Amino acid sequence: MAHGPQSGFKRWLFTTNHKDIGSMYLWFSFAMFLLGGCMALVIRAELFEPGLQIVQPEFFNQMTTMHGLIMVFGAVMPAFVGLANWMIPMMIGAPDMALPRMNNWSFWILPFAFAMLFSTLFMEGGAPNFGWTFYAPLSTEYAPPSTTFFIFSIHIMGASSIMGAINIIATILNMRAPGMTLMKMPLFVWTWLITAYLLIAVMPVLAGVVTMMLMDIHFGTSFFNAAGGGDPVLFQHVFWFFGHPEVYIMILPAFGIVSTIIPTFARKPLFGYSSMVYATASIAFLSFIVWAHHMFTVGMPIAGELFFMYATMLIAVPTGVKVFNWVTTMFRGAMTFETPMLFAVAFVILFTIGGFSGLMLAIAPADFQYHDTYFVVAHFHYVLVPGAIFSITAGVYYWLPKWTGNMYNETMGKVHFWLAFIGLNLTFFPMHFVGLAGMPRRIPDYALQFADFNQISSIGAFLFGAAQIVFLFNVVRTVMGGKKATDEVWDNPQGLEWTVPSPAPYHTFSTPPAVR
Amino acid sequence: MATESSYYVPEQSRLPIFATIGLFLTAFGAAYWINGGSAYIFSVGALAMAAVLWFWFSAVIRENMAGLNSEQLKRSYVWGMGWFIFSEVMFFAAFFGALYYIRTYSVPWLGGEGDRGLSNMLWEGFESNWPLYVTPDAAAHGDAAKFVGPKEIIDPWHLPLLNTVILLSSSVTVHFAHVFLKKDKRQAFNIWLGITVVLGALFLFFQAEEYYEAYKHLGLTLESGIYGTTFFMLTGFHGAHVTLGTIMLLIMLLRSVIAHHFKPDDHFGFEAASWYWHFVDVVWVGLFIFVYVLGS
Numbered sequence: 020m021a022h023g024p025q026s027g028f029k030r031w032l033f034t035t036n037h038k039d040i041g042s043m044y045l046w047f048s049f050a051m052f053l054l055g056g057c058m059a060l061v062i063r064a065e066l067f068e069p070g071l072q073i074v075q076p077e078f079f080n081q082m083t084t085m086h087g088l089i090m091v092f093g094a095v096m097p098a099f100v101g102l103a104n105w106m107i108p109m110m111i112g113a114p115d116m117a118l119p120r121m122n123n124w125s126f127w128i129l130p131f132a133f134a135m136l137f138s139t140l141f142m143e144g145g146a147p148n149f150g151w152t153f154y155a156p157l158s159t160e161y162a163p164p165s166t167t168f169f170i171f172s173i174h175i176m177g178a179s180s181i182m183g184a185i186n187i188i189a190t191i192l193n194m195r196a197p198g199m200t201l202m203k204m205p206l207f208v209w210t211w212l213i214t215a216y217l218l219i220a221v222m223p224v225l226a227g228v229v230t231m232m233l234m235d236i237h238f239g240t241s242f243f244n245a246a247g248g249g250d251p252v253l254f255q256h257v258f259w260f261f262g263h264p265e266v267y268i269m270i271l272p273a274f275g276i277v278s279t280i281i282p283t284f285a286r287k288p289l290f291g292y293s294s295m296v297y298a299t300a301s302i303a304f305l306s307f308i309v310w311a312h313h314m315f316t317v318g319m320p321i322a323g324e325l326f327f328m329y330a331t332m333l334i335a336v337p338t339g340v341k342v343f344n345w346v347t348t349m350f351r352g353a354m355t356f357e358t359p360m361l362f363a364v365a366f367v368i369l370f371t372i373g374g375f376s377g378l379m380l381a382i383a384p385a386d387f388q389y390h391d392t393y394f395v396v397a398h399f400h401y402v403l404v405p406g407a408i409f410s411i412t413a414g415v416y417y418w419l420p421k422w423t424g425n426m427y428n429e430t431m432g433k434v435h436f437w438l439a440f441i442g443l444n445l446t447f448f449p450m451h452f453v454g455l456a457g458m459p460r461r462i463p464d465y466a467l468q469f470a471d472f473n474q475i476s477s478i479g480a481f482l483f484g485a486a487q488i489v490f491l492f493n494v495v496r497t498v499m500g501g502k503k504a505t506d507e508v509w510d511n512p513q514g515l516e517w518t519v520p521s522p523a524p525y526h527t528f529s530t531p532p533a534v535r
Numbered sequence: 536m537a538t539e540s541s542y543y544v545p546e547q548s549r550l551p552i553f554a555t556i557g558l559f560l561t562a563f564g565a566a567y568w569i570n571g572g573s574a575y576i577f578s579v580g581a582l583a584m585a586a587v588l589w590f591w592f593s594a595v596i597r598e599n600m601a602g603l604n605s606e607q608l609k610r611s612y613v614w615g616m617g618w619f620i621f622s623e624v625m626f627f628a629a630f631f632g633a634l635y636y637i638r639t640y641s642v643p644w645l646g647g648e649g650d651r652g653l654s655n656m657l658w659e660g661f662e663s664n665w666p667l668y669v670t671p672d673a674a675a676h677g678d679a680a681k682f683v684g685p686k687e688i689i690d691p692w693h694l695p696l697l698n699t700v701i702l703l704s705s706s707v708t709v710h711f712a713h714v715f716l717k718k719d720k721r722q723a724f725n726i727w728l729g730i731t732v733v734l735g736a737l738f739l740f741f742q743a744e745e746y747y748e749a750y751k752h753l754g755l756t757l758e759s760g761i762y763g764t765t766f767f768m769l770t771g772f773h774g775a776h777v778t779l780g781t782i783m784l785l786i787m788l789l790r791s792v793i794a795h796h797f798k799p800d801d802h803f804g805f806e807a808a809s810w811y812w813h814f815v816d817v818v819w820v821g822l823f824i825f826v827y828v829l830g831s
Contacts, residue, residue, distance in 0.1 A: 025547060033547035115544045117611035120591075124551035131559040135566075167570050171562040178558070181622050189614040193607060194542070223622045227629030234768065237569050239758035242633065242768075245654070246672035247682035248761030250641035257629055320650040526544075 023525050032127075035119035036525060037104045040126050042422075044101025045415070047129060049491070051093030052408075054137075056484055058086040063446075063480040066473050069465050079463035080148035081140065087151025091269065092176050093133050095403065098411045099272040100125075100183050103211050106418065107187065109516040109523065110205045112196025112532045117189035121182050128179035136172040139165035150461055152262065155243035155254035159235045166236065170229045177222040184218035187211055196515075198534035202293065205514055209296050210275030213303045217264045217271075220307075225261040228254065252317055259310035267306045270402065271299055273370075273410030274341060277363045280417050281345055283512040284360035285352030291344040298337035298344075305334050315386045324383045331381040335374065342371055357509075358432030362413035365405055365440055373401030376451065391461075394454025400447045404483075405440075412439075412490065419497055420504035424522030427497040431489060438486035445479025543603045550591045557583035596796065596804070609803060616807040620814050623776070627818055630772065634765045634825065638665055642761070645671055666830060670760035685755035685763055691827035694745045698738050699823050702777075705734035706816040709784070709809045719799040721791070728788045728805075731812070735781035742774050762830075769826050776815045783808040 024030050024039065031043060061082045065073045074082070104122065108115055116122045139146040144163035147153065158166060191212045195204070204212075231254070234240040241247025243254045274295075282289045289295065311319060311327040319327075345367050354360070376398040380386050389395060412435075420426050449472035454460075458469045465473065504521040515534070519527050560580025568574045598604060640649075646663025647655035655661060658671035666688045672680040689695060712727035746767075749755035757767050787805045790796040797805055 029547070032552045033549055035545050035548055114542050117608075118615060119544055120548045120551055121615075123548070124554050127552055127555040128558060131555055132562075135559070135563055164570055167566040168563070171566040175558055175562045181619075185615050185618045185622075188618055189611045193610045193614055219618050219622045220625050223626035224629040227626055227633075231633070231768075233569070234757070234764070239756075240764040240768065241670075241682055241761050242764055244682070245641075245645060245658070246670065246680070247764065248642055248645065248667045248670050248684075249637065249764065250645075253633055253636055253641060256636060257633060260629075260632070318651055 034123055035115070037108050037116045037119070037122065038422075038523065038525065040116075040122050041101045041104030041106075043126050044097045044104060044129075047126070048094050048096075048098035048101060048411075051089050051097070051133065053487065053491075055086050055089035055094055056487065058082045058089065060480060060484055062086065063477040065463055066465070067477040068474070069467055069470055071464055074463070076463045077145060077148060080150075080461065081146040083461050084147045084150055084153075085136075085140065088136065088147075089133070090403075091151060091265070092173075093129070095269045095407045095411070096180065097129055099211075099214070099269075099407075100180075100187075102207075102272065102276070102411070102414050102418075103187055105422065106516060107190055107208055107211060108194070109519065109527055110208050110514055111191065111194060111199050112515050112528045112534060113190060113194035114526065114529050114531075116186050117194055118186050122186050125179045125183040125186065128175050132172045132176045132179065135168055135175075139163075139168050142168070152258060153232070154258070155232060155235070155251045158254075159232050159243055162236065167233065170233045173229045174226055177226045180218050180222045184215035184222075187215040188219070191215075196528065196531035196534050202296070203534065205275075206278040206289065206292070206295055206299075207272065207275035210271040210278075210299050213299050214268050214271045217268050217303055217306065221261040221264040221268075224257060225265075228257040228261065231257070252314070255314050255317060256311065259313045260307075262313065263310040264303075264306040266399075266402075267302060269407045270370075271302065273366070273407050274299060276410045276414040276417075277345065277366050278341075279514070280359050280363040280413055281348050281367075283417075283509050284357060284363070285349045285354050286510060287348055287352040288513070289344070290347040290350075291340070294340055295344055298340040301337040302334060305330060305337070309334065312381055312383075312386070315383045316390045328381060328383040332378065335378055338374055342367060342374075355510075357416075358427070358429060358436055359413045359417035361433065361436045361440075362409045362416065365436070366409045366413065369405030369409070369444075370402060373398060373403075373406060376401060389454065391459055392454040393450040393458045393460055396460050397447050397450035397454055400443075400450070404443050404447065409439075415494065417509075418516070419494065420508040421516055421519075421521050421523055423498050424504055424520075425497050425501035426504050426508075427493050427501070431493045431496075435486050435489040435493060438489060439483055442479050442481075442483030442486055446476050446483055447479075449473075449475045449479075541605050543598065543605065543608055545598070548594075550587060550594065553583070554587045554591065557581075557587050560584075592804075596790075599801070600796075609801075612803055612807070616803075616810060620810060623814065627769075627772070627821075630765070630769050631821065631825065634769065637761055637765065642667060665762070667760055667762045672760070682758065682760045683754070685749075685753055685759045687753040688755055688762065688766075688831055689745055689749060689753070689827065691823065691831055694741050694748075695823055695827045698741050698745075699819065701734050701738045701741070702816050702819045705731045705738070706813055708734065709812050713806065713809055716797060716802055716805065717799050721795075724797075725788065725791055728784060728791065732781060732785050732788055735777060735784065735812075739774065739777055739781065742770070742777075766826060766830070769822055773815065773818050773822055776811075776818070780808070780812045780815050783811060 031039065034040060061074060062079065065079055104116065142165040144165060147163065147166055147169045149157035149162060191208055231242040235242050235244060241249040243249050243251045278289055278295055309327055309331045311323060312331045315324060376394070380389055380395065380398055416427060416432055453469045453472045456469065458465055506521050507517050508521060515532060518532065557580055560576055561584050564577030564580045568577045642665065643649060643663045644651040645654055645658060646661060648663060658675045661671040661674035666685070668684040670680065670682045670684045672682040673684055708727050709731040712724050712731060715723035715727060755766065756763050787808050
């Protein structure tokens with residue numbers, strides 16, 4: 020294993036190194052984050068005032084669709100896989116991922132898949148315009164021709180995710196250093212193990228549902244067509260059977276990151292490690308039996324409404340365990356507030372707000388009022404932006420000195436945090452109000468009384484966008500140089516990754532470390 | 536666990552990027568083809584993909600024969616195959632789940648039963664039945680209907696029963712092959728594996744004949760409403776998997792006969808293929824029960 024990095028582009032095209040692949044995942048996801056963010060800004064610019072100013076409704080619909088797809092599949096998921104690639108081998112004392120060539124394949128599929136998805140914007144009839152949930156029959160009978168390309172890009176993205184997940188499971192189960200028992204694993208590793216299981220379980224279902232769409236569109240089947248005996252609601256069931264575990268795929272690794280960062284800056288061990296593990300597993304299990312809470316208004320039998328309502332509320336229990344554990348970890352800790360900790364603390368507070376609005380939505384009779392309004396948009400952006408995105412950002416700041424060997428600029432980090440924090444709350448908090456007042460989602464125009472809150476949202480969105488420029492600048496500067504980081508970087512952080520030099524050598528743990 | 540220090544991390548490799556290009560051309564080409572373009576891009580992509588897989592598996596086999604693979608590394612492949620099969624299980628679960636939903640909920644609802652029975656007003660005269668010989672479309676619109684149900688369906692107790700016997704036997708024969716391989720009885724291994732491949736091919740032949748019958752004489756097609764939809768999608772994807780499994784086993788047979796691969800204690804390539812074979816067998820049992828027997 021003497022081979023070091025090659026020079027030039029070949030290093031990145033042909034690499035089998037988990038750190039190279041992790042970096043590529045992270046850069047790719049950041050690029051997609053900016054691309055999806057630009058689409059969000061198109062949406063917010065149009066919604067700055069009532070009436071149609073900037074874009075046509077058809078294009079607006081394409082923007083909401085592509086924004087969602089790119090953020091979910093292009094930004095959040097690859098970012099977590101990038102962090103997993105970088106950190107899991109180092110955290111468990113493994114020399115690399117279990118299947119390094121397949122690892123590279125999993126990554127390289129993504130740029131091609133998203134190039135294909137993005138190219139639909141330039142096709143005749145425009146890009147997919149039916150929302151990221153692509154409900155039939157909007158996505159079948161009434162879909163633009165580019166939908167076929169959308170379907171196949173989902174297929175290869177799914178292949179990438181499944182291979183990535185298999186790799187992560189094989190790594191965690193097979194490559195731990197001697198003495199690294201399951202219940203000694205860092206929580207980030209635990210949460211990823213469970214996330215990978217979710218991915219393998221539901222990505223094939225997504226492949227199944229887009230295949231049904233493909234067949235309905237082109238080969239005369241009638242899965243989602245009542246004329247032939249099918250049912251459009253079937254689409255929603257199959258889609259959300261994938262879709263609900265998918266939202267936990269986007270948050271469980273975030274729990275792992277936050278559970279790693281808070282103990283470091285509270286200078287206390289994590290409170291309730293094993294309960295965290297069991298809570299994560301419980302959430303994963305529950306995620307399979309709550310999917311129809313996305314469909315309360317579709318006309319399910321009352322027994323279905325009740326079952327999915329109570330099962331959904333049950334998720335608040337393990338999630339509450341986690342929140343209490345984080346708070347208790349901080350309780351009477353010697354806390355400092357470096358940038359990763361700021362993002363982590365904001366995560367705990369704002370994710371909890373998103374969790375509470377989720378509880379409101381879980382109440383079936385109340386959901387009849389909230390369904391398809393901006394309240395839902397506010398809810399899931401509160402769990403995804405200060406949830407998934409903040410945890411990823413926190414993780415990047417936390418491990419960046421280990422990756423690059425240089426400290427990032429703390430002041431700039433704090434500026435980034437406060438801009439992002441204020442920006443996102445300005446953007447998404449007013450959406451609760453307009454949603455409760457009845458403003459529907461995915462509409463390019465709205466009634467006059469919603470104008471004030473929408474203007475605040477739009478200003479907040481551009482502020483949040485600007486914050487990311489600070490982030491990009493800070494990261495690039497740190498990669499280029501800066502104050503040297505020590506091996507430990509922080510004040511006595513836990514984990515094997517801090518026992519190797521900063522920057523981490525190209526190959527770590529070629530000989531497994533001893534784990535106490 | 537002394538093996539950790541020798542976990543083989545391969546050198547830089549061109550395989551993944553070529554595999555990506557192959558997969559991309561296949562997927563993009565398929566979409567282009569289905570949307571009315573030529574099949575050219577798809578064909579190039581599929582060929583490239585096949586070539587990459589050939590070289591990739593060759594590389595892995597070469598590494599193993601050169602003794603680079605520790606016991607620990609081999610376990611990674613075992614985990615990999617196991618979880619891959621689990622992902623396939625979930626793929627079929629989506630289609631079985633769709634069949635369950637349609638039979639238990641949506642078709643009865645369309646026929647006027649239960650909580651959502653009001654939708655029957657849209658399809659006057661439609662009655663809930665399974666097999667669905669008369670689609671809602673046909674019930675409401677008669678000859679003008681786009682989706683006309685099948686005239687007849689496949690009788691489970693003829694070809695499907697025969698295919699059940701064939702496939703179940705093939706699971707046994709592939710197990711015999713495995714037993715003889717572990718006892719280092721090369722010839723018996725080859726024979727039993729050969730029989731398995733023949734049984735797989737035989738299954739596919741009868742499946743093709745069944746499809747021919749369905750299309751030619753029974754009016755049972757992909758377009759014949761939800762019965763044809765679920766029937767062909769479930770059996771079709773299963774058939775595709777049997778095809779793949781047969782190819783996998785055939786390659787294992789050729790590797791054994793021509794190149795004398797596999798040792799009594801080191802043959803995961805074969806074992807993975809046999810796992811896959813048992814998996815398609817189990818899926819078939821599900822199909823036979825839920826699609827053929829309970830569907831008629």
